[in-house]
Amino acid sequence: MKIILDVMGSDKGPEELIKGAEAARERIEADIIYVGDADVIQTAAAKNNFKINSGSIIHAPDVISMESDPFEIRSMRSSSMRVALEMLSEGAGDALVSCGNTGALHTGATLYVKRIPGIHRAAISALLPMKAPVLLLDAGANLSVTPEQLTQFAIMGSIYMNKVLGVDSPKVGLLNIGGEDCKGTPLYIEAYKALRKTRAINFVGNIEGKEIPFAKCDVVVCDGFTGNIVLKTIEGMGKFVSSSVKDIFSSFSGKVGGMFVLHRLSAFRLSMSPSVHAGAPLLGISKPVIKSHGSSDAKAFCNAICKAERYAKAEVSRLILESLESSGAKNDKAPSATESTK
Amino acid sequence: MKIILDVMGSDKGPEELIKGAEAARERIEADIIYVGDADVIQTAAAKNNFKINSGSIIHAPDVISMESDPFEIRSMRSSSMRVALEMLSEGAGDALVSCGNTGALHTGATLYVKRIPGIHRAAISALLPMKAPVLLLDAGANLSVTPEQLTQFAIMGSIYMNKVLGVDSPKVGLLNIGGEDCKGTPLYIEAYKALRKTRAINFVGNIEGKEIPFAKCDVVVCDGFTGNIVLKTIEGMGKFVSSSVKDIFSSFSGKVGGMFVLHRLSAFRLSMSPSVHAGAPLLGISKPVIKSHGSSDAKAFCNAICKAERYAKAEVSRLILESLESSGAKNDKAPSATESTK
Numbered sequence: 001m002k003i004i005l006d007v008m009g010s011d012k013g014p015e016e017l018i019k020g021a022e023a024a025r026e027r028i029e030a031d032i033i034y035v036g037d038a039d040v041i042q043t044a045a046a047k048n049n050f051k052i053n054s055g056s057i058i059h060a061p062d063v064i065s066m067e068s069d070p071f072e073i074r075s076m077r078s079s080s081m082r083v084a085l086e087m088l089s090e091g092a093g094d095a096l097v098s099c100g101n102t103g104a105l106h107t108g109a110t111l112y113v114k115r116i117p118g119i120h121r122a123a124i125s126a127l128l129p130m131k132a133p134v135l136l137l138d139a140g141a142n143l144s145v146t147p148e149q150l151t152q153f154a155i156m157g158s159i160y161m162n163k164v165l166g167v168d169s170p171k172v173g174l175l176n177i178g179g180e181d182c183k184g185t186p187l188y189i190e191a192y193k194a195l196r197k198t199r200a201i202n203f204v205g206n207i208e209g210k211e212i213p214f215a216k217c218d219v220v221v222c223d224g225f226t227g228n229i230v231l232k233t234i235e236g237m238g239k240f241v242s243s244s245v246k247d248i249f250s251s252f253s254g255k256v257g258g259m260f261v262l263h264r265l266s267a268f269r270l271s272m273s274p275s276v277h278a279g280a281p282l283l284g285i286s287k288p289v290i291k292s293h294g295s296s297d298a299k300a301f302c303n304a305i306c307k308a309e310r311y312a313k314a315e316v317s318r319l320i321l322e323s324l325e326s327s328g329a330k331n332d333k334a335p336s337a338t339e340s341t342k
Numbered sequence: 343m344k345i346i347l348d349v350m351g352s353d354k355g356p357e358e359l360i361k362g363a364e365a366a367r368e369r370i371e372a373d374i375i376y377v378g379d380a381d382v383i384q385t386a387a388a389k390n391n392f393k394i395n396s397g398s399i400i401h402a403p404d405v406i407s408m409e410s411d412p413f414e415i416r417s418m419r420s421s422s423m424r425v426a427l428e429m430l431s432e433g434a435g436d437a438l439v440s441c442g443n444t445g446a447l448h449t450g451a452t453l454y455v456k457r458i459p460g461i462h463r464a465a466i467s468a469l470l471p472m473k474a475p476v477l478l479l480d481a482g483a484n485l486s487v488t489p490e491q492l493t494q495f496a497i498m499g500s501i502y503m504n505k506v507l508g509v510d511s512p513k514v515g516l517l518n519i520g521g522e523d524c525k526g527t528p529l530y531i532e533a534y535k536a537l538r539k540t541r542a543i544n545f546v547g548n549i550e551g552k553e554i555p556f557a558k559c560d561v562v563v564c565d566g567f568t569g570n571i572v573l574k575t576i577e578g579m580g581k582f583v584s585s586s587v588k589d590i591f592s593s594f595s596g597k598v599g600g601m602f603v604l605h606r607l608s609a610f611r612l613s614m615s616p617s618v619h620a621g622a623p624l625l626g627i628s629k630p631v632i633k634s635h636g637s638s639d640a641k642a643f644c645n646a647i648c649k650a651e652r653y654a655k656a657e658v659s660r661l662i663l664e665s666l667e668s669s670g671a672k673n674d675k676a677p678s679a680t681e682s683t684k
Contacts, residue, residue: 130582140519143527177482177570185485185567209575213582225527226568228519233551233572237579240472240555245587 001030003308004093008036008063008080009100011295015044017099020301022050027302028309033093035084037061058083063100066294070103074111081105085112088287095288095308097279099296106141109285116317118324121145122284123153124224124291125160126231129238130213135161135170136220137283140228147191150174150221154201155327156283156320157219163314164281164307173207173217175226180206187223195221200327279304281311284320288312343372345650346435350378350405350422351442353637357386359441362643364392369644370651375435377426379403400425405442408636412445416453423447427454430629437630437650439621441638448483451627458659460666463487464626465495466566466633467502468573471580472555477503477512478562479625482570489533492516492563496543497669498625498662499561505656506623506649515549515559517568522548529565537563542669621646623653626662630654 005021007014014036021032034041034052038059045052060083062076073082081100085108088096096113098105106124115122125137135157138145145153154172161170174192176184181192183206195203204217209230212220222230279300282289288311292304347363349356356378363374376383376394380401387394402425404418415424423442427450430438438455440447448466457464467479477499480487487495496514503512516534518526523534525548537545546559551572554562564572621642624631630653634646 143519175571177485177567177574188567208578209571209573210578210581212575213578225519225530226571229517229551229568230571230575231551232519233554233575234579236550236552236555237576238583239552241580241583242587245584 001028001095001309001312002033002093003030003305003312004033004035004084004087004096005305006035006080006084006096006098006100007041008060009065009098009294010292011066011099012297014040015047016298017296017301018044018050018052019048020296020298021305022048023298023302024305028306030305030309032056032305033058033087035060035087036080058087060084064104066101068101068104070101070107073104073108081108082112085109085289088289089113095290095312097290097292097301097304097308099292099294099301102140102291102294105289105291106282109282109289113289114286115284116286116321116324118321119152119156119284120149121152122282123156124280125157125283126227126280128212128231128234130215132167132215132218133165134212134215134218134220135165136175136212136222136227136231138222138224138227139231139280140224141282142224144225145187145223147187147194150191150223151194151198152284152324153221154195154198154203154219155323157221158201159316159319159323160281160283160311161218163316163319164310167218169202170218171204171216172201172219172221173204173211175212175220175222175230176206176208178206178208191221198327200323279307281307281316286317288316343370343437343651343654344375344435345372345647345654346375346377346426346429346438347647348377348422348426348438348440348442349383350402351407351440352634353408353441354639356382357389358640359638359643360386360392360394361390362638362640363647364390365640365644366647370648372647372651374398374647375400375429377402377429378422400429402426406446408443410443410446412443412449415446415450423450424454427451427631430631431455437632437654439632439634439643439646439650441634441636441643444482444633444636447631447633448624451624451631455631456628457626458628458663458666460663461494461498461626462491463494464624465498466622467499467625468569468622470554470573470576472557474509474557474560475507476554476557476560476562477507478517478554478564478569478573480564480566480569481573481622482566483624484566486567487529487565489529489536492533492565493536493540494626494666495563496537496540496545496561497665499563500543501658501661501665502623502625502653503560505658505661506652509560511544512560513546513558514543514561514563515546515553517554517562517564517572518548518550520548520550533563540669542665621649623649623658628659630658 007017035058038057041057060080062079064079064081089112121142123138124141126139128134137153158170161167279290290304290308349359377400380399383399402422404421406421406423431454463484465480466483468481470476479495500512503509621632632650
């Protein structure tokens with residue numbers, strides 16, 4: 001097993017990611033291939049006494065920034081992300097992890113690694129740190145979708161949660177404004193019907209925003225506009241409520257039992273943080289591509305690499321293809337890569 | 343000032359609402375008119391030693407349930423909500439508060455009280471209990487909207503926040519998936535342009551979900567599908583995080599300082615609850631109609647009544663009409679009431 005890492009373009013810089021990767025090497029049996037500015041990687045390794053083979057470093061000095069237009073990946077041939085994606089496509093590794101620009105990673109994965117045959121659109125998914133982890137997709141790649149695409153998202157999300165996170169018969173919900181099958185826009189009413197007749201999934205019906213945290217389902221499907229806004233609202237609310245609670249106890253910390261309170265509170269805040277549930281798969285791409293949060297620390301990046309290993313081992317892409325074929329959700333008229341990422 | 347109350351159709355029943363109304367009478371100078379089952383109202387009043395004039399009770403025994411189709415209000419002539427709306431329309435009161443079916447209240451208000459001339463769609467708004475209160479609209483009445491309608495929502499929300507909540511020059515944000523003006527669906531890109539050139543508002547640009555809790559703006563506009571999902575996600579996250587924190591401290595409550603911890607925590611949970619920020623205006627209706635949460639307790643209902651009084655006193659509807667005329671956002675081709683509530 002070889003895992004390709006794009007170590008450029010993250011908020012905390014390559015050194016933090018290299019620390020995470022070296023920690024991951026102790027947890028999983030996989031070779032690591034670093035893609036990025038070779039000098040920067042070597043310097044960071046030396047500083048931390050990591051022994052990295054020069055053969056495990058692929059020099060790709062250019063960086064696609066967080067602010068770049070996703071389509072810049074087409075012209076930035078020597079960017080670390082583009083090089084890493086082409087290496088994955090050519091079989092130089094079994095999975096890829098990047099903390100870089102999400103839109104560029106989705107566009108590049110679609111263009112260079114390609115989708116699973118019959119998949120109409122690849123989805124960005126996000127694992128929400130709830131009572132039980134919830135996979136939300138699409139989380140921002142496809143602002144408008146069709147009922148057929150939502151059905152494919154449901155199938156892909158179910159297989160991922162089953163094979164990578166070990167959830168038995170994952171419950172799938174359609175994010176909507178009410179429980180009844182008549183609720184929502186015409187798209188969502190049609191999607192409900194399509195999901196209900198899809199045998200490959202365990203569809204539990206519409207799910208409202210207030211139900212997401214309470215383990216009502218394991219996979220939530222929606223369009224990428226709604227999904228991105230919900231994902232960020234959850235992120236904001238997690239920060240807001242936990243910082244408000246911390247303020248309440250700040251005056252209490254010097255008192256008897258204060259340390260006990262703050263210790264348990266910080267454990268809870270950690271369980272809500274992206275580092276624990278890090279690593280979101282780009283589902284629908286023919287090989288495992290994992291997006292780790294742009295502000296990943298070493299621990300988060302390590303977790304994402306471990307997830308990439310499970311993703312590759314479980315042969316999720318092959319299982320998705322088989323499931324599409326047997327459920328009739330395969331779409332032989334899927335558009336070309338350049339069309340679908342427009 | 344006379345305030346009409348629809349006391350039927352709420353989760354906690356008429357008695358709880360009557361307690362809230364009698365509390366409100368001590369806080370504001372307004373006559374209260376109760377609409378509902380006269381026997382039930384008299385019995386509840388007697389039980390609590392409230393002296394309610396029989397002239398202040400209008401008998402309307404039928405109830406539109408929470409599960410009813412909103413359009414049932416057209417056939418349910420003696421339902422408390424229908425009677426209350428017609429009384430408001432005919433000038434029997436200056437404002438109306440109801441805890442009933444939101445869709446029916448929106449439909450009925452549009453049909454019987456009518457919209458402000460030039461307003462294309464009335465919006466359901468929600469006041470979010472954040473660092474500073476944030477008005478979100480539309481929160482579920484209009485699943486698809488136009489840039490022009492979003493502009494009208496922004497103008498109405500700004501006037502409400504200024505005149506009823508006393509916010510100086512309210513900041514307006516467009517809910518979107520990123521800050522740049524090119525972000526979002528074609529509708530949102532067009533809406534951004536329309537909002538930017540609207541002089542009557544203080545438009546601060548796109549706002550992401552994660553920024554909602556942190557006082558980046560006072561008014562958030564979006565389509566009703568997205569708004570309803572975001573509203574309910576915020577509700578769910580508030581419950582989830584605060585109940586998780588409570589669990590953390592439950593084992594601590596018997597220890598030294600435990601009472602202090604739980605007391606402060608419950609004060610925070612209260613500030614996040616709907617009762618404190620209760621009462622959402624149906625903006626765009628020609629007279630003040632306030633929706634109070636279906637599960638309102640006496641305190642929440644009392645707060646909603648006090649808000650209705652400020653809403654009526656501030657002449658928000660007249661100010662909206664004037665602002666539309668001076669900003670050119672008045673739409674003389676607004677559809678008829680029956681068209682717009684379809």
